[in-house]
Amino acid sequence: MIRFRDVSYAHGRARHNARGQPVLHGLSFEIPQGGFYWLTGPSGAGKSSLLRLMHLETLPQSGYAEILGIDIVRAKRNQRAHLRQRIGFVPQDPGLLAELSVFDNVALPLRLAGADRDRIASEAAAVLDWLGLHDKAGVFPDQLSGGERQRVAVARALIVRPALLLADEPTNALAEGQSWQLIEAFATLSRLGTTVIVATHNESLLRGFPMPAIALDRGRQTGNGASASPRRSDPHR
Numbered sequence: 001m002i003r004f005r006d007v008s009y010a011h012g013r014a015r016h017n018a019r020g021q022p023v024l025h026g027l028s029f030e031i032p033q034g035g036f037y038w039l040t041g042p043s044g045a046g047k048s049s050l051l052r053l054m055h056l057e058t059l060p061q062s063g064y065a066e067i068l069g070i071d072i073v074r075a076k077r078n079q080r081a082h083l084r085q086r087i088g089f090v091p092q093d094p095g096l097l098a099e100l101s102v103f104d105n106v107a108l109p110l111r112l113a114g115a116d117r118d119r120i121a122s123e124a125a126a127v128l129d130w131l132g133l134h135d136k137a138g139v140f141p142d143q144l145s146g147g148e149r150q151r152v153a154v155a156r157a158l159i160v161r162p163a164l165l166l167a168d169e170p171t172n173a174l175a176e177g178q179s180w181q182l183i184e185a186f187a188t189l190s191r192l193g194t195t196v197i198v199a200t201h202n203e204s205l206l207r208g209f210p211m212p213a214i215a216l217d218r219g220r221q222t223g224n225g226a227s228a229s230p231r232r233s234d235p236h237r
């Protein structure tokens, strides 16, 4: 469950110094575990800022924000670190490490979490296979197309089997058919219990996959897809 109540955020300000111009204003919504929600709005609306807040890269200046049952402002540093391991993030720029192979880029989050070799090998193979990248495991990022790099970034986010998947324009570099395949894969994950939130401008995807949306404009909610009729579910997830 993700629960936001009147959450505001300004870039570059410490929590108690809220004199900066907020980029997110009074956001309130609830997303049940296993929900699939779009995050929409024009350029500069605050989509990436909201995703980075949900990825615990920043904290709100005001309001109540709960991610997977944890109050992120009150949580201790180690609780936040543990929570972050349950979140997969696909940034707008894939940000792959050039000196690492596709396999090693994808394996990195599990290596950092201290997983053993066998588990890393089997999970990396499974996720690369699932995303149609099995033949690219030994290749380096500069030998990939833009769309392949984007799918590697998705694989890297999924290898930890996240309870929450956040994706910032993950279909930007993909052809139409691949975009649909990726969103179908995300929909499968949400049916299996992962909460999925995807920022997009892609109108044809929005029409093709009519999921609820958090719609933003200049940092304010304009749609009520996620603020209306929240479905109750396990508050501890």
Ligand SMILES: Nc1ncnc2c1ncn2[C@@H]1O[C@H](COP(=O)(O)OP(=O)(O)OP(=O)(O)O)[C@@H](O)[C@H]1O
Binding pocket: 011, 012, 023, 041, 042, 043, 044, 045, 046, 047, 048, 049, 050
């Ligand atoms: N690190 C930062 N420091 C200060 N201001 C920022 C920072 N990042 C973004 N902003 C500002 O915050 C506002 C929201 O930006 P954000 O990137 O969240 O929008 P967006 O909806 O994701 O846009 P796009 O669709 O173009 O990616 C913009 O006015 C932007 O200039």
